[in-house]
Amino acid sequence: MTTHTIGVFMGAQYGHLEEFHEAAAAMGHGIAEHGWSLVYGGSKSGLMGEVAVNAINAGADVTGIRPNSFLPEEAGHEL
Numbered sequence: 001m002t003t004h005t006i007g008v009f010m011g012a013q014y015g016h017l018e019e020f021h022e023a024a025a026a027m028g029h030g031i032a033e034h035g036w037s038l039v040y041g042g043s044k045s046g047l048m049g050e051v052a053v054n055a056i057n058a059g060a061d062v063t064g065i066r067p068n069s070f071l072p073e074e075a076g077h078e079l
Contacts, residue, residue: 004036012046020047028054042066 014021024047031038031051038055041048042064056062 004034006031006036006038008038008040008048008051010041010046010048010051012041012043012048014046014050021050024048024050025054027051028056028060029058031055032058032060037061037063039063039065 008027010024028038028051032055038052038060040052040062043049043066044053052062052064
């Protein structure tokens with residue numbers, strides 16, 4: 001079986017459009033539903049965090065990668 005990994009690096013803020021929030025949540029669910037893994041920018045905030053939390057909750061394997069320069073200001077998920 002071929003394993004696919006999706007990389008997501010996007011804003012750690014939500015912005016002003018609810019549609020982006022909903023699309024990020026759907027992306028996280030979709031990644032898990034397809035049996036794919038997620039590699040993302042490591043933040044638990046904003047759109048990027050929304051993708052990750054929904055992928056995690058739907059059962060996907062998730063890896064967060066954050067540069068040390070972001071720590072501790074930008075909180076990450078405890079995986």
